[in-house]
Amino acid sequence: MYDMALNRMLPTSEFAEDQPLGHFILTAHVMHRALPIGAFISSAIPLASTFILRRATVYPITMLLLRSNSTGALVSLGVGGAMTLGRMWGREDIEWKDRSWRLLRNTGQTQLDDFSAAGLMVGALLGAAGRGSLPLWRGAVGGAGLGTLAGTVTFMVWKSTLGKKS
Structure with a gap:
C-alpha cells in the first residue's frame, strides 16, 4: 500500500x-478538505476585482491574495x-469510527491529503516570508490556504498524468 506520510501520525x-x-480524524479531515475550496473562492474575489473589474489597488497582488486567503482559511x-x-x-x-477508518485506508484520499498537507506547509512558510506589511499570522494562514489549493491542483495533475501507472 502507498506509504501515507500523514497517516503514519494517526493511529x-x-x-x-x-x-x-x-471524531477527531473525521472532523480534521473535513476541515482540511475545506481549505482548498475556501482558497479558490478567496483567490477569485481579489483577482476578479483587480483584473476583470479593473479596480485600482494600492497593494501588490500577493498581499491581496494573502489577506483574502487568511480570512478565507479561517472561514x-x-x-x-x-x-x-x-x-x-x-x-x-x-x-x-467507520468513516475515519475508511478515510485512513483509502489510498487515493491519503495521497491527496499528503499533497495538500505538503502544500500547506510550504505555503505557510512562503506566505510568512513574503507577507510584506501584513501581520505574520495573515501571511502564514493565507499562504497555508493557498498552499492547500496548490497541493490539491498538483495532485490532480499528477494523478491524471503520471499517477495512472501506480
Missing part, C-alpha cells in the same frame, strides 16, 4: 469498529467543522 486499527480518535475551517457536526449530529460512535 489506525485493523477493523473499523476499533478505530481510535474517530473554511469554521464551515468544515460545522459541516461535519451537521452531517454527523446524532450518529453513533461506530459511524464516526
Whole structure:
C-alpha cells in the first residue's frame, strides 16, 4: 500500500469498529478538505476585482491574495467543522469510527491529503516570508490556504498524468 506520510501520525486499527480518535480524524479531515475550496473562492474575489473589474489597488497582488486567503482559511475551517457536526449530529460512535477508518485506508484520499498537507506547509512558510506589511499570522494562514489549493491542483495533475501507472 502507498506509504501515507500523514497517516503514519494517526493511529489506525485493523477493523473499523476499533478505530481510535474517530471524531477527531473525521472532523480534521473535513476541515482540511475545506481549505482548498475556501482558497479558490478567496483567490477569485481579489483577482476578479483587480483584473476583470479593473479596480485600482494600492497593494501588490500577493498581499491581496494573502489577506483574502487568511480570512478565507479561517472561514473554511469554521464551515468544515460545522459541516461535519451537521452531517454527523446524532450518529453513533461506530459511524464516526467507520468513516475515519475508511478515510485512513483509502489510498487515493491519503495521497491527496499528503499533497495538500505538503502544500500547506510550504505555503505557510512562503506566505510568512513574503507577507510584506501584513501581520505574520495573515501571511502564514493565507499562504497555508493557498498552499492547500496548490497541493490539491498538483495532485490532480499528477494523478491524471503520471499517477495512472501506480
